[in-house]
Amino acid sequence: MKINIIGGGPAGMYFAILMKKADPAHEITVYERNGPDDTFGWGVVFSGKTLRNLRAADEESHAEITRAFAAWDNVDVVHRREKISIHGNSFSGIARLQLLKILQRRCERLGFQLLFRTEVLDLDSLKANCDLLVAADGVNSTARKQYSRQFLPRMDVRPNRYIWYGTNRLFHGLTLTFRENETGVFAAHSYKFNQTTSTFIIECDQETWSRADFATMSDDETREYLEKVFAPDLDGQSLLSNNSKWINFLLVKNDNWFFENVAMIGDALHTAHFSIGSGTKLALEDAIALFDCFGGTASVSAALRDFEKTRKPVIEEYQAAAFESMRWFENARDYMHLSPIELAFAVMTRSGKVDYEDLQRRDPAFIALYEKQKTVGSRQ
Numbered sequence: 001m002k003i004n005i006i007g008g009g010p011a012g013m014y015f016a017i018l019m020k021k022a023d024p025a026h027e028i029t030v031y032e033r034n035g036p037d038d039t040f041g042w043g044v045v046f047s048g049k050t051l052r053n054l055r056a057a058d059e060e061s062h063a064e065i066t067r068a069f070a071a072w073d074n075v076d077v078v079h080r081r082e083k084i085s086i087h088g089n090s091f092s093g094i095a096r097l098q099l100l101k102i103l104q105r106r107c108e109r110l111g112f113q114l115l116f117r118t119e120v121l122d123l124d125s126l127k128a129n130c131d132l133l134v135a136a137d138g139v140n141s142t143a144r145k146q147y148s149r150q151f152l153p154r155m156d157v158r159p160n161r162y163i164w165y166g167t168n169r170l171f172h173g174l175t176l177t178f179r180e181n182e183t184g185v186f187a188a189h190s191y192k193f194n195q196t197t198s199t200f201i202i203e204c205d206q207e208t209w210s211r212a213d214f215a216t217m218s219d220d221e222t223r224e225y226l227e228k229v230f231a232p233d234l235d236g237q238s239l240l241s242n243n244s245k246w247i248n249f250l251l252v253k254n255d256n257w258f259f260e261n262v263a264m265i266g267d268a269l270h271t272a273h274f275s276i277g278s279g280t281k282l283a284l285e286d287a288i289a290l291f292d293c294f295g296g297t298a299s300v301s302a303a304l305r306d307f308e309k310t311r312k313p314v315i316e317e318y319q320a321a322a323f324e325s326m327r328w329f330e331n332a333r334d335y336m337h338l339s340p341i342e343l344a345f346a347v348m349t350r351s352g353k354v355d356y357e358d359l360q361r362r363d364p365a366f367i368a369l370y371e372k373q374k375t376v377g378s379r380q
């Protein structure tokens with residue numbers, strides 16, 4: 001089969017790897033507009049379950065990915081002067097660039113073409129010249145725009161602003177930090193992803209953003225302002241910019257996932273708010289799901305139909321949980337009156353995917369503390 005793939009991110013490369021591994025006769029070309037060392041952002045985080053899926057799909061890349069991991073089991077919620085740790089969770093972090101490098105090397109070993117610095121503009125001729133065209137071209141997908149009449153995308157620009165920094169302050173756990181100042185509430189999502197660096201994503205609502213007057217600040221002024229807001233948490237370390245800018249989260253859904261011989265996967269097809277840390281996981285698992293659909297048939301249209309039928313409900317469930325989590329952060333100011341332990345409980349249960357019983361199982365000491373302090377609170 002001749003397969004063209006637009007986008008050498010996690011989704012595009014992983015699908016190429018799985019298909020080539022299964023049948024070396026496939027002629028696969030991946031088109032990537034960036035160079036092999038360009039990337040945005042810092043680290044990404046995976047859950048334990050994702051890792052099991054990656055091991056089953058491709059042991060070789062799984063082994064390299066897990067060797068590069070920083071792993072932890074705690075979520076830390078920081079509010080006012082207190083840090084509450086909730087244990088029994090399973091997460092790992094890896095630098096996005098390192099993940100891409102591992103997948104690039106795997107592609108090279110399997111012997112197919114990754115065409116870097118090659119932007120696809122003419123989709124029609126690429127589509128005409130293959131059996132299968134996979135658009136894995138990310139959240140601002142050209143394919144989704146050019147074929148919008150076929151895919152019927154639904155886009156929702158969310159009100160909160162966020163900015164993705166790194167820092168050399170190491171956060172040993174998925175740390176959610178809330179800080180208030182005269183302009184409003186800021187939330188930071190941070191976690192270590194190698195021996196020296198943590199991801200540090202800051203978000204705030206539109207009102208806070210306008211009051212702080214970020215629109216008139218330079219990139220350096222923005223960074224300095226935010227370093228002051230999070231000074232108690234950064235331990236004197238600075239925030240590291242990677243051309244970091246404020247953005248609004250874009251929620252993407254598509255009514256149709258394929259037409260003729262074209263399918264989308266990953267962020268091009270759907271997004272899930274970063275507060276549930278699932279974007280890369282979903283991108284890689286889309287690649288696995290699409291690959292699996294080619295296991296039972298040689299027909300491209302049957303495989304694409306099967307992909308949409310089986311994968312869509314899974315994604316809808318994730319997006320529903322991610323939506324609740326995103327809404328929680330959009331309304332974070334409504335929770336700031338809670339005590340640290342109550343806020344930690346509210347954070348942990350925000351998406352509806354984790355409840356009291358789950359927390360009791362994962363970390364009985366946390367629930368015991370919650371019960372004790374909640375009771376104290378209600379007696380006062």
Ligand SMILES: Cc1cc2nc3c(=O)[nH]c(=O)nc-3n(C[C@H](O)[C@H](O)[C@H](O)COP(=O)(O)OP(=O)(O)OC[C@H]3O[C@@H](n4cnc5c(N)ncnc54)[C@H](O)[C@@H]3O)c2cc1C
Nearest residue numbers: 007009010011033044045119120137138266267279280283
């Ligand atoms: C603030 C923030 C934090 C995040 N945190 C996490 C996290 O903790 N964990 C997690 O799992 N995910 C996280 N994500 C999400 C994650 O980055 C994405 O979900 C993931 O990268 C999606 O993979 P993808 O392969 O679909 O798309 P991408 O990684 O975006 O790859 C698409 C590729 O296509 C290329 N491309 C685009 N158009 C063209 C074209 N016309 N021609 C050629 N090439 C093209 C791009 O250069 C890019 O390399 C986060 C995202 C954000 C914004």
